Amino acid sequence: MPAIRRVLIANRGEIALRIIRTCHKLGLETVLVVSEADRDALPARRADRVVCIGPAPASHSYLRAETIMQAALSTGADAIHPGYGFLSERTQLAMLCEENQVSFIGPTAAQILAVGDKLRARQQAVGTEVPVVPGGAVVTLEDAEALFEHLGAPVLIKAVGGGGGRGMKLVESLDALPGALKMASAEAGAAFGDARVYMERYVARGRHVEVQVLGDGEGRVVHLGERDCSVQRRYQKLVEETPAPGIDAGLRARICAAGQRFAEGLNYRGAGTVEFLLDVERNAFYFLEMNARIQVEHPVTEMVTGVDLVAEQIAIAAGEGLRIGASQAQPSGHAIECRINAEDPANDFMPSPGLIAHAEWPQLQCVRVDTWVESGSRVSPYYDSLIGKIIVHAPTRAAAVTRMREALAATKIEGVRTNIDFQAAVMGSPDFQAGGVDTHWLGGLIAQRLQENTHG
Amino acid sequence: MSLTARDVAEILRVLEESSFDTLDLDMDGVQLRLRRSGAPPARESVPTPALAPRAGESPAKSARSAAPAHTAAHAGVAPEPGAVAVPAPLLGIYYRAPKPGEPPFVEAGDKVQADTIIGIIEVMKLMNTVRAGVAGQIVSISAPNGELVEYGQAILWVRPD
Numbered sequence: 001m002p003a004i005r006r007v008l009i010a011n012r013g014e015i016a017l018r019i020i021r022t023c024h025k026l027g028l029e030t031v032l033v034v035s036e037a038d039r040d041a042l043p044a045r046r047a048d049r050v051v052c053i054g055p056a057p058a059s060h061s062y063l064r065a066e067t068i069m070q071a072a073l074s075t076g077a078d079a080i081h082p083g084y085g086f087l088s089e090r091t092q093l094a095m096l097c098e099e100n101q102v103s104f105i106g107p108t109a110a111q112i113l114a115v116g117d118k119l120r121a122r123q124q125a126v127g128t129e130v131p132v133v134p135g136g137a138v139v140t141l142e143d144a145e146a147l148f149e150h151l152g153a154p155v156l157i158k159a160v161g162g163g164g165g166r167g168m169k170l171v172e173s174l175d176a177l178p179g180a181l182k183m184a185s186a187e188a189g190a191a192f193g194d195a196r197v198y199m200e201r202y203v204a205r206g207r208h209v210e211v212q213v214l215g216d217g218e219g220r221v222v223h224l225g226e227r228d229c230s231v232q233r234r235y236q237k238l239v240e241e242t243p244a245p246g247i248d249a250g251l252r253a254r255i256c257a258a259g260q261r262f263a264e265g266l267n268y269r270g271a272g273t274v275e276f277l278l279d280v281e282r283n284a285f286y287f288l289e290m291n292a293r294i295q296v297e298h299p300v301t302e303m304v305t306g307v308d309l310v311a312e313q314i315a316i317a318a319g320e321g322l323r324i325g326a327s328q329a330q331p332s333g334h335a336i337e338c339r340i341n342a343e344d345p346a347n348d349f350m351p352s353p354g355l356i357a358h359a360e361w362p363q364l365q366c367v368r369v370d371t372w373v374e375s376g377s378r379v380s381p382y383y384d385s386l387i388g389k390i391i392v393h394a395p396t397r398a399a400a401v402t403r404m405r406e407a408l409a410a411t412k413i414e415g416v417r418t419n420i421d422f423q424a425a426v427m428g429s430p431d432f433q434a435g436g437v438d439t440h441w442l443g444g445l446i447a448q449r450l451q452e453n454t455h456g
Numbered sequence: 457m458s459l460t461a462r463d464v465a466e467i468l469r470v471l472e473e474s475s476f477d478t479l480d481l482d483m484d485g486v487q488l489r490l491r492r493s494g495a496p497p498a499r500e501s502v503p504t505p506a507l508a509p510r511a512g513e514s515p516a517k518s519a520r521s522a523a524p525a526h527t528a529a530h531a532g533v534a535p536e537p538g539a540v541a542v543p544a545p546l547l548g549i550y551y552r553a554p555k556p557g558e559p560p561f562v563e564a565g566d567k568v569q570a571d572t573i574i575g576i577i578e579v580m581k582l583m584n585t586v587r588a589g590v591a592g593q594i595v596s597i598s599a600p601n602g603e604l605v606e607y608g609q610a611i612l613w614v615r616p617d
Contacts (some may be wrong), residue, residue, distance in 0.1 A: 036607065
């Protein structure tokens with residue numbers, strides 16, 4: 001396997017900057033591809049070389065695998081880091097890398113395909129004795145009705161090619177099944193180019209707990225503990241933390257071992273996350289899906305383990321294998337991440353693009369800020385609204401919450417609307433402070449705040 | 457119910473992230489038609505801020521030098537007042553001639569029409585012809601043959617008619 005000397009980063013925003021930082025720490029040169037909208041952004045000023053690949057719309061720039069591959073070959077890059085989103089979980093760029101002897105800092109194209117097909121991933125889980133939510137494939141209406149009767153209402157219809165909550169339908173009665181099935185299939189076909197759907201029992205009170213894994217591609221996998229990402233709005237994570245609060249050591253060990261086993265079964269290469277639904281009422285957990293990429297919330301794991309996950313991704317891609325043993329991955333203390341978005345919580349979380357007139361990020365002990373935004377940055381309407389992540393580390397969860405409240409209070413963003421005050425309200429709520437909220441909790445908090453604003 | 461500029465921006469973003477090429481929205485008398493264009497952006501709309509070429513640099517060499525060349529990259533300086541840049545419509549390797557050894561499509565001093573072919577840009581073995589997009593006389597050719605041109609980088613400069 002060739003050594004890696006020059007890394008092309010096929011992404012933007014905070015993750016581009018975060019990858020550049022580790023590359024430079026490792027003495028690697030960086031080539032950043034940018035769209036016209038990102039030419040002057042902070043990551044472009046930090047990279048050793050910047051290549052403009054197209055206009056602002058991602059379909060003409062960050063999603064153009066051939067153009068990015070050409071840029072890598074023409075700039076002499078020997079590896080490509082895809083970050084998250086964009087081309088990270090599509091097989092196209094990984095395949096082009098394999099064809100052109102450029103290292104893809106991520107899993108193989110075959111592994112991306114294997115976990116991208118949710119039914120296949122489900123079968124993989126069953127095959128490695130990882131529990132799944134009761135359910136299965138549905139082809140005909142008769143199948144669906146029989147399975148519905150077997151599982152009991154309510155059920156979820158999901159897209160085989162989908163993920164992240166998109167294209168899901170909740171069905172509460174048999175009457176509603178035919179319509180929901182038809183609609184889910186049509187939507188799945190249009191959105192993912194794959195009309196297949198499957199059905200699962202709906203877990204009313206679930207927490208989102210995921211396991212960070214690293215694999216060497218030859219069957220060796222280590223896990224770096226779990227993250228709780230239950231604070232979500234419409235399946236979009238807003239707060240992540242590790243360890244997951246209120247879970248006993250036995251359950252934690254079983255979840256982490258299941259994540260590791262799943263990745264081992266794939267001979268998984270690189271960094272990945274195995275997501276589980278923790279059924280609060282039954283104290284059971286089920287496999288949801290695997291994300292074959294670095295995650296937005298990876299810093300909380302880095303804070304408690306001291307492992308630089310991007311550096312490990314690069315080492316694995318360079319053929320150095322796993323440098324971390326299970327004993328080194330023992331977490332210490334508690335870490336919380338708040339995503340800071342340019343959006344307006346008072347207006348249904350509408351994105352709020354524009355010029356950042358003034359940006360002030362917290363400079364406090366044990367507080368890490370991953371951001372691409374400074375005074376004068378422009379938040380483009382073409383991309384997601386994530387402007388930064390505040391990550392805190394403390395010996396206990398209570399101390400971490402206190403530290404996060406201080407960090408949020410020290411953050412000032414002017415020019416666009418942000419969710420900073422909203423995140424402060426989350427941190428201040430007794431439920432969150434008690435720990436262990438489920439994925440519906442935030443929706444309730446939002447409704448409550450809305451009501452208070454209308455009546456107050 | 458009406459659409460605000462912000463709604464349209466959000467809809468644009470949704471379309472961008474989807475696999476659809478068109479979006480037709482009819483609601484309460486408001487019609488919105490969005491179409492993803494496969495064509496390169498209209499050259500007429502690209503004003504002077506073209507990229508300064510890095511003539512003579514091999515890609516590897518320029519990547520190694522951590523010089524802040526990229527920040528100055530917008531500042532393409534016109535070789536004479538009034539000259540307009542013909543920007544690369546996509547990133548790739550620029551070729552001045554149809555085949556090695558053949559005469560270039562155009563030379564400095566040539567008159568061009570909007571549809572005159574001025575070169576080829578190769579992206580992963582796919583050849584894309586590039587047209588002038590403007591009528592006038594070529595002042596100078598700035599992109600080196602056989603090297604990487606970025607999106608928006610000036611290929612050549614034209615004194616418009």
